[in-house]
Amino acid sequence: MRRLGIIACFLVLATGPAYAQKQRVLKPGWNLFSPQQDVQLGKEAAAEVEKQVAIVDNRELTDYIGGIGKKLASQPEAGQFPYSFKVVYDKSINAFALPGGPAFVHTGLISAAENEAQMAGVLAHEISHVALRHGTSQVTKAQAVQLMFGLGGSLLGGGLLGQLAQLGAGLGANSLLLKFSRNAESEADLLGTRIMAKSGYDPVEMARFFEKLEAEEKSSGRSIPQFLSDHPSPGNRVKAVEAEIKLMPAREYSKGDTARLQREQGIVKSLPVPKKANTDFRNAGNPATARPSAQTKQYRSGGLAFSYPANWEIIQQGQSNEITVASREGIVQSNGSAEIGYGAIIGVRQASNSDLEQSTKDYLNQILQNNKTMQQSGQRQRSFQLSGAPALLNVFYSQSSYQGQREVDAIITARHPQGLFYMILISPEAEYSHAQGAFDQMIQSVQFAR
């Protein structure tokens, strides 16, 4: 009997995992706003956005995007919010949805989609942020105390956005309503997968599109498309979506009507350029909010270790050999893309030459070519040792992503077993005295594995 018991036990263990694989329950997080307040806030914010961007009024194009959006929003996972979909004339690759349902898609994103399922994927992802109420949940977490005193319901009469703006949580440069956490990103990918699947679109195309943007960001250097700065990669998006698909009943998936998408992309190309095109409705932020803290955290991966300010985070796009270290406030919206205004970029690239001086020269020339406002600071190149390897420091000035400011770019290069190690330390000139200590500390802490 005893023996049988043990065998039975093994059987349960062996079959256990099949039962354990269940779909994650996704529910909105802690929120001091009511769903009605989400709707009201979204209406006010949408009115503000529409004053500042150019809404496309081409009937065929708006019907097309609206049609895909409606189909996705009719799935039960999207909740009961009054969704709407508008096209914004803007060549940057972006889309965003405000609390309660108003969604906006840039023409640049429509042009970048390879098939209709990718276009639908972005909308399904945005719808998921709305359904899970991520925007107001983030404001709740950041401003709980003030909100508990302010949001008693008396505010329902109007002006919710104005009150949030006073708390610094409105549609400002680093709006909590639009910049999501990695955790919110995973959730929106998961719920987006379910919405896509039920609408017949291949959910993997959603993840594939995001990973494509990540790969393009990597090859373009400093500029991150606004979409990626608002929706930071939770990593391995395609794998996560594939895992979720396995938990759902098998279905036939489609990439949608590609011929139709191509026709709409043709319409995008022929749209007249509106007067107020590509205005960024979010202003540049205040660099002081991005200042490094004195506490540090450790980074250790792929043979590289260093410490960095505890209030900054590591932003790594895809499988890139390059990482950005900055606070969210250090990433500045500038003409539809996001740029590092305060922080560091660290990576290893192929060395053009075995001589450090020569490969550094080639690398700096390349940077100067891509950044037209960059110029020598007049400071002489300095040589020193970085983790026991010969290293060089060069300092440049350029135009800061923060409006009207000059930027200091300290560029360190060093010999590395895999090529040329580089570290670009970026700060507005007026902030340099606040940044210098943290930058020195980062440099001194660098260690290469050997």
Ligand SMILES: [Zn+2]
């Ligand atoms: Zn997102």
